[in-house]
Amino acid sequence: MFADLWQIVASDAFWIATLRIGTPLIFGVLGVLLCERAGVLNLGIEGIMVAGAFAGWFAVYLGASLWTGVAVAALTGAAFGLLHGVLTVPLGLSQHVAGLGITLAATSISYFAYRVSFPKLTEPPRIAPFAELDFLDPVPVLGPILGAQTALTILALTLVPLTGYVLYRTPLGLAIRMVGENPAAAETAGISVTATRIGAIAAGSALMGVAGSFLTLAAFNAFFFNMVNGRGWICVALVVFASWRPGKALLGALLFAAFDAAQLRLQQSSIGTAIPYQWWLMLPYLLSIAALVLVARKAAYPQALMKPYRRGER
């Protein structure tokens, strides 16, 4: 068992898989982080990822470039984010229920659009996905691992310090954190709680859309039903584990991905085949719950998370 595990962890293939599995999670966790730092839970993520996966892929299928596809996915995500923002911020609907509604709406509209566009298909149509970055291969140590990734993974890795910089080093970031911690104080400081929150949700949802598009434009080359398969919910769990910090979010996403990559390989090992594959596949979900249990007690939730803000009301 341990010999198997060591062999797995020592291989380049394992680390290549970890980064691949981790990429959509990094985008997704950063998206959830932005929304929740501004004080709004966004359970729309699961559906927004589906919509991003479909819209980005469909744009490319119709002839757009891959990067245009990513932009379309981001815009689709932002559009659903705007809707979630309007429903939860000025209208003050239950963030849980509105988010689930967004997930149902985004998923069903995507599936509907796919079926309308391709009424009778047995084989899903394919596109030419993002190419691997072979020119990075000569880089020492990391070369073989980064060289097998696509540009979207590099984008995800770049977004981590960028999000950190915006949140902690710019007035905009301060505004986002303030409306998530103490909206009344933010308003006193002349910050519009409504605009800041809606903006943060739209931006976060755009990242969720891109997370989905990674699946159809880089990881695979087609759109499948159920392809998001709970990844969105896992991101919601990971952001608690990361205590709403971008650096820890990266760590959480990669830890989770490493675990997933390891279990996928252990399944094929001598001992792995003795255990039903379903038990292996349960592990990532159970791990997410375990991570939540580990940190929940001391989790420093943004103070105003899930509390709608009304001016003059305490």
Added chain:
Amino acid sequence: MIQLETREQTSRAAVVVAPLTAIAFTLAVCGLLVLWAGAPVARSFAALLEGGFGSRFALTETLTRATPLILTGLAAAVAFRARFFNIGAEGQLYLGALAAVAVGGLHGGAGFAWPLPLLFIAMMAAAMLAGAAWLAIAAVLRTRLAVDEVVTTLLLNFVVLLFVSWMLDGPMKDPAAMGWPQSVALNPALELSKLIERSRLHSGLPTAVAAAALLWAMLKFTAFGFEMRAVGANREAARFAGIPVNMTVIKTALISGALAGLAGAVEVAGRTSYVTLDMSPGYGYAGIVVAMLAALNPLGVVLAAVFIAGMFVGADSMSRAVTVPTYVADVIVAVSLLAMLVAAQLVRYRVRWRT
């Protein structure tokens, strides 16, 4: 800048007009989707209504579909009343179905060798227990360790589906199914009786309606119902008033999980007679929509479940009549949920534009 102000008094007209507007909005969105699919709008709507409610066959099919939806709707309604967000009814339903077959289908296809009435009760009880115990995990994590139940119940749904998949591959595999992933069948003597000849409608429907009435009475007339509503309205105030908040949440979760588990047993005993991986087309998730459309009122759940079931059954027959994908039903459900929520909010609050 948009602001909400509580209305001094809600006008009676608004209470009627708001949900009608929400329905009109939903139909408009649905009409756009039909146009997009290139089908004639009027004929498609006619096919939808006709297929969902327009004939004896349509009505019995709709009510058959509504049966599990009433139960999962009640599961969501009762939990949400105490502000415990059980999003895991889908998983609890599958576990209930598995438990029902484990008691009444294994052991040579006859279930345990008990007298039939006892076996029937044991089967239903096992299903309710399975659902309740599964949700209790999330409830205890919530009350003891402050783990958000939304994420845990959502993630546990995936765990259940994999567990079911393993059971159908292994311990509960039907050897006669020729590799098709399906469980052994329930003892036929345990199946629910049919209500009407030449239809699939079964006695699960009156059971579900009775559960709704019971729950309504419990919420309205019992001390526990009051505690539950108090916990849902304001946890701090409830604690201050001496209500055992954590215990109330756990008890509520047990009821909610049991209802979802019962939905699984009723589906197996009333309709499918064995467990498959696609026996529920998302009844657990649709139950949340049902509960919200009913404003968490148990009696309203019955009506909302019939409406949602009618949309699904109608969409199936519409997609056969005109070329509109069945996913249109899922869109209708999602949009009607969001529109209804907005409508309800606008009845209670006035929107003010401020500079």
